[in-house]
Amino acid sequence: MSGSGSAANPFVISAEVPCEDVRGCLSAGPGINLDQATGEISADLSGEAGNNLTLGPDGGLLVPTAGGAVLAGCGLTGDGSGSAPLTVATGTWPYPCDPDVAGGVIVCGSDGVLRGEPRGQVNFAQISETRDYNDLTVPNELTVVDTFTLNIVNPDPCRPAAVFVEREVDVDFVLPTGAGAAYGHDTDQMYYMRNTGSSTITDAHTQTTKLYQALTALAPGAGAVVQLPVSMDRGSGGATYNRIQVFIRAIMISL
Template sequence: MARCQCGGTGCNCVIVAGDNAEVTGAGSTPNPYVISATIECDDVRPCISAGPGAVYDPATGIVGADISEQAGNNLVLQPDGLFVPTGAATVTAGCGLAGDGSASAPVHANTGSWQYECDLDETASGVYCDSTGQLRGEPPAKARFFQNNINNNLSTSALVPTAADTQVASLTLAIVNPDPCREALCILFQDVDIDLVLPPNSGGAYGIDLDDMVYLGNGGTSTVNATHVQVNKLVNLTLAPGETRTHTLPVTMGRGSGSARYSRVQATLRAWVISLPTS
């Protein structure tokens, strides 16, 4: 320590002990200065405070765990530390859930038993999670019914065309698949009924589009008025998700002979649109 003019066996530096400190020795090589400090617990305790999850006793100086006394809290303090007992209930399951979250009863979906002959893995539908975290099932089944009809009473009867499949009227129907997710089956019922006026030895045919479905003739000696037969045809269509399709029913006549005439044309379109969940 050159600045203290230390040399040989002595030193001119003066060292004074402060609070809680002690200085011993003469500052020489054989008897150096030794500075010792002692801090008591009472000096430290005023600096300790407790926050959430901890407790502090200033009288004893012990810091411990602060365990909540709210119902359902299973945390306990054991001699070797904090402990949650195995099997203790940790949650209360709501609708659709079972179990309490313990090792022996984990939380799980509260499902029923499969009661069908078919295989569950191959035929069961799904359950999905939406953007808000809510469970959702398959889109529900949807069904719609559409109908349109004509009833044309002619002010003056018209001759039945001699050429086959001559269109004399038409009927349209807009059919909508109400399901934006799946294809739909459409069962389409079409019927036509035409009143014929048939003098002796006359006849005429009518039908749907290119299909002659009925022929009526009069082989007698007097005129037959307003004779008719209702004919129908059932077809099926497949509609894409959300599709709107316009179906046209052409009413056709032909094979007119002997001045056969018609006085009224009736037609109806009925559509049942059904969309069902798929496996």
């Protein structure tokens, strides 16, 4: 203690404490390094990949801003800083439906590439077949006289397919005078002809077609058999048939 205690010469208390005695009271914590030997305190910078925190040229801690170490590529915005973190660049949803309900998904593939949902597909299969007969009598009651088939497979490995089928039938009738005959798809009569002339009509025929939805959901990779039963009825006066020609076409739409 020094001084007299007056205003001009106040008491002064002074003491010197060695640095070594103080260092024992200090310790390093998260983000801090302490060298007990020298007493130097410094920032503890993480060595993890992607850490952008560094020491600036003025000795202060620095997070690079735009134009620094992180550059955003296609589909990204931001520079990785706290004020502008990297984010996905998105557009505006232009549809009236709810994206939470109708929106698709994006996943990361095994190669680290972002992948969207599988593309829709439209696939097609068909057959054309002609069968000859030895002048068979046309029945006078509804009767399936022959059946034709088309085997289809949904080639889409991801989505079920709606299947639409177009079927065509053409039958050759021989109609003596006064004879009549009809044919149809399944039980639906499509064509009837009667000979009102004075001589036999040979190979009277007309091609008819129908389009319908055969399946609403053919599972991915699954197969199905599309059938076309050809029926005949209203045979009279010795009417016969000698040929049936069919087309079966299937379009498979998976969206």
